[in-house]
Amino acid sequence: MLGLKLPTDPRWANLAKKSIEDILTDHAYCEQKAASTAISLIQNYPDYPELVEALSPIVKEEWGHFELVLTQLKKRGLKLGLQRKDEYVNKLQKFIRHGGRRTDTLIEKLLFAALIEARSCERFKILSKEIDDAELKSFYRNLMVSEAGHYKLFLDMACHFGGKEKVLKRWNEWLHYEARVIADMQIRGDRMH
Numbered sequence: 103m104l105g106l107k108l109p110t111d112p113r114w115a116n117l118a119k120k121s122i123e124d125i126l127t128d129h130a131y132c133e134q135k136a137a138s139t140a141i142s143l144i145q146n147y148p149d150y151p152e153l154v155e156a157l158s159p160i161v162k163e164e165w166g167h168f169e170l171v172l173t174q175l176k177k178r179g180l181k182l183g184l185q186r187k188d189e190y191v192n193k194l195q196k197f198i199r200h201g202g203r204r205t206d207t208l209i210e211k212l213l214f215a216a217l218i219e220a221r222s223c224e225r226f227k228i229l230s231k232e233i234d235d236a237e238l239k240s241f242y243r244n245l246m247v248s249e250a251g252h253y254k255l256f257l258d259m260a261c262h263f264g265g266k267e268k269v270l271k272r273w274n275e276w277l278h279y280e281a282r283v284i285a286d287m288q289i290r291g292d293r294m295h
Contacts, residue, residue, distance in 0.1 A: 117291020124292035
């Protein structure tokens, strides 16, 4: 369903299980950044009413996820650590095409967001199956469903603004680029991506 060209290395789950505090901390900041991305899109494209209407609930939902992750940390007597550099997101940002029509830039940003949501969905699915904590299994299963919806929304919005055939061609380029990014990155259990 997600179309990712390279699945997560199975070793990631084993490392993540050993670094719950780090994974939850990184996850919290990922949710915060997802809310910020949606806010930024609304701020930069207020003249696209269908975009504003579609993304407004996403802001609330992503911030709600941030709060849910904080609750999971607190339940376990863990603290929200410092935010870390997100190498994965930084590398994906380099693939965003700039210039051209304003709508073209919007489409690039929507594809960027869709890809992050797709990878998050895949990672949440892995955690929902592999993590030992029963409550976290359920927590990540529920978030997996939510992230799948976000991924679909961002991709559908990009197709709406740019035409399905053209956008899906570019989406395929994004998927291949992301696979190279994943292949080149060190496997770390303290990062969501």
